[in-house]
Amino acid sequence: MVAEQAPISYPFPASPTIYHPAPELRALLDSRPVAPVSMPDGKTAWLVTRNADVRQVLVDPRFSRAAASAPEAAQTELSELVGESVLGLDPPEHTRIRSLVAKAFTARRVEQLRPRVVALVDDLLDKLEAAPRPVDLVENFSLPLPVQVICEMIGVPPQDRPEFHAWSDAMLGAGDATEEEKAAAMRGMSDYFAQLIAAKRAQPTDDLMSALIAARDADDDRLSERELVMLGIAMLIGGHETSANQINLCLLTLLHYPEQMKWLSANLDSVGQAVEEMMRFIQLGEGGGLPRIAMEEVELGGVRLPAGSAVLPALGLANRDPSVFEDPDRFDLSRKANQHMSFGAGVHHCLGAQLARMEIQEALRGLLRRLPGIRVSVPDDELRFKPGMVLRSLETLPVTW
Amino acid sequence: MWRVAVGPACIGSASCVALSPALFALGEDKRSHPVRAEIEPDGAALDAAFACPVEAITVTDQETGRVVSE
Numbered sequence: 001m002v003a004e005q006a007p008i009s010y011p012f013p014a015s016p017t018i019y020h021p022a023p024e025l026r027a028l029l030d031s032r033p034v035a036p037v038s039m040p041d042g043k044t045a046w047l048v049t050r051n052a053d054v055r056q057v058l059v060d061p062r063f064s065r066a067a068a069s070a071p072e073a074a075q076t077e078l079s080e081l082v083g084e085s086v087l088g089l090d091p092p093e094h095t096r097i098r099s100l101v102a103k104a105f106t107a108r109r110v111e112q113l114r115p116r117v118v119a120l121v122d123d124l125l126d127k128l129e130a131a132p133r134p135v136d137l138v139e140n141f142s143l144p145l146p147v148q149v150i151c152e153m154i155g156v157p158p159q160d161r162p163e164f165h166a167w168s169d170a171m172l173g174a175g176d177a178t179e180e181e182k183a184a185a186m187r188g189m190s191d192y193f194a195q196l197i198a199a200k201r202a203q204p205t206d207d208l209m210s211a212l213i214a215a216r217d218a219d220d221d222r223l224s225e226r227e228l229v230m231l232g233i234a235m236l237i238g239g240h241e242t243s244a245n246q247i248n249l250c251l252l253t254l255l256h257y258p259e260q261m262k263w264l265s266a267n268l269d270s271v272g273q274a275v276e277e278m279m280r281f282i283q284l285g286e287g288g289g290l291p292r293i294a295m296e297e298v299e300l301g302g303v304r305l306p307a308g309s310a311v312l313p314a315l316g317l318a319n320r321d322p323s324v325f326e327d328p329d330r331f332d333l334s335r336k337a338n339q340h341m342s343f344g345a346g347v348h349h350c351l352g353a354q355l356a357r358m359e360i361q362e363a364l365r366g367l368l369r370r371l372p373g374i375r376v377s378v379p380d381d382e383l384r385f386k387p388g389m390v391l392r393s394l395e396t397l398p399v400t401w
Numbered sequence: 402m403w404r405v406a407v408g409p410a411c412i413g414s415a416s417c418v419a420l421s422p423a424l425f426a427l428g429e430d431k432r433s434h435p436v437r438a439e440i441e442p443d444g445a446a447l448d449a450a451f452a453c454p455v456e457a458i459t460v461t462d463q464e465t466g467r468v469v470s471e
Contacts, residue, residue, distance in 0.1 A: 059419045059427070091420055091448075099451050107410070107455040339413065339431050346419035347452070353414070354454055 007036040007044060010312075012287035018249070018380070018392060019256060020329060021283055021317055025049070029321055034301040037288075037312065045310035046303070047288055051341065053301040054318035057292055057311050059346040066090040067293035068310060082290060085230045087348060094347055097227055100215055101235070101351065104153065104208050110354040113149070117359055120148055121366035129370070134377040134398040141367075142247040142397070143240065146359055150239030150352075154232065155200065155207025164192060168237045169386065169393070176388035193229045208235070235351070241391065242284065243356045247363045248394050249282045250275075252383075254364075255376060257331050264333055265368050271361045274333040278360070280319045280340035281331045285391045288312030289344065315341045373401040402463045403442050405435040410457040417449035417458060425449060439463070446470070 008024065015022040025047075028035050033050040048054050057063045069088030082088050086097045103109065124141050131140065144158075147165070151158040170177045170185035177185070197213060204210040209232055216223040223231070254261040264274050294309045305311065318341040320328040325335075343350035350356070367374060376383075377398045384395040405424065407417075411432045417425040418433055424446055428434045440446060442462075450458040450470035460470035 055415065055427075059415045061419060061422065095420065095448055095452065099448070102452055102454070105454065343414070345413075345415040347416055349414040349416050349454065351454075 007038040008047070009038045010040060010045070010287075012037075012047075015283065015286060018283065018383075019253060019281075019331075021320060022286065025287060025314070025317055026320060026329075029317060034303040034305075039310075043310065045288075045291060045312050046300075046305060047312045047314055048300065049314045049317040049321070050301055051318040051321035051324040051339070054313040054315065054341055055345050056300065057313045058341075058344055058348065060298070061091070062295050062298055063292035063311060064090050064295050065290065065292055065348060066093075067295060068291040082234075084226075085234045086227075087234065087290060091347055097223060097231060098347070098351065100212060100223060101208065101231065105351050105353075105355055107354045110358050113153075113355070114358055114362065116152075117145075117149060117362045118366075120145055121362050125366055125370045133400040135400070137251070137397040137399045138244070138248065138394055139396070142363070143244040145247070145363055146240040146243035146356075149355070149359060150236060153208055153355075154235050154239070155205050155209040156196065156232075156236055160192075164189065164236060165240075167192075168241060169389070171237065172241060172390050172393070173388040174386040174393065189233050190229055193232045196232070197225075197228060238350075239352055239355070241393065243352075243359050245391055245393050246279075246282065246284055246356065246360055248397050249284060249392060250278045250360060250364055251367065251374070251397070251399075252376065252380075253278060253282055253331065256380075260331055260333050261368075264364070265372055267333075268365055268368060270333070271365050272357075273336065273338070275357055275360050275364065276338040276340065277331070277333045277335045279342040279357075280325070280335075280338055282342075283316045283392070284342070285316060287314060287316070289315045290348070313344075315344065371401045374399055375401065402439045403446060403469065404439055404461045404463050405446055406438070406459045406461075407433045407435060408457045408459065410455040412455055412457075414454050416452045416454065420452055421445040421449045433457070 013022045013024050029049045033053060035047045037045045037047045039045050048057055066089055069083035086094060124145060128135055128140050147161050148158050167185040167189040170181050200210045201213050212228055216228050254264065292311045294305045294307060294311060296307045298305050322328050324339060343353040377400045386393045386395055413427065413431045415427055415433065418427055424436055424440065425433050426436055446460045447470055450460050458470060459468060462469050
């Protein structure tokens, strides 16, 4: 085997900068767009980096999430967490469950929530302004905002955040959580939701969990009790970890590119388009997205993948594909028609995509309008990211202005 | 017969393409388009319409003019 064909190993090499993918991975876009990866269990998977190929893996039904969630499949950090949830299913089971909640997350419904989110942003900024500086943006803004929004939507008490956020962190690997710690967090979260569901079943409230309980109780073929619990967990975790950290990384990226920050401050009406470029550019995770299994032989990017091959779609690298994005490593908030892959595609396209977009737009609009001189009070190399997490998650983000 | 249309709200999430590849395809513009504008009544068209994150898909019963995807 020639050196060039030697598989890269998983976990992937860390990037020396939070602003770009690891150079070894970035190079694959040109040299080996479908590249073999040696997994920790000795199996081989394929890392897919080009935009069109990633889209095909996510959209083509010959690539299965359910098969990738089977216990014998190549395991990545998220396997256990998502294997049992809607993220581990293919149609028609996936359709049965997701269709119960899809309507609550459409663009139209999300727009109705915008005034509430604007009010929450203002309220958090009032408190932030009054706090002694430097102040931690994670604890006081970027985390409580999406937590409050998803909690109100699904019907989880936001004041339980310290409890469920600790489980959520552990389930996503924070602190290099062991398998036992991840399993314990999963049990904690499942028991929490079982109690919440029992309380809402006895006394329904006007929220998504109560609506799901009613749907299940009317027709238990529609949703099992375990599926109901797993759906609640998926919405709670998916609804805050990603948005919170994306808000942090948006601010860091804007501060790293001051001319772009200046442009956005002067063009806040273009915050929608700007957030799309931040979604494209920012590397929230490192490396591959949730794996798929090829259910039959498929030719992808000139490579013949035998049936049973595990495939890792690299969303963050697909966002740097020069055949789709001109000068892809340039951060340019004026970029138009931005076909980024950060929310995925196909049946597993992020359920909360429209909600996340709106939250991030309003968070940035509020921050730049109210605190135009905001800056991080520690240098980049003193930023502390939680070790082991599947996404770049800051412990704290001390800011001043 | 049913008429299937994808409106300008489409963001190219391709949920419909993945769910009902016989009915929807991504165009060069990376937006979804119906493979055929007129189809025999088919639950897969409704699944796709209900899954669309921006409610861009409309399915209409041509005889009655009723929108069946609501």
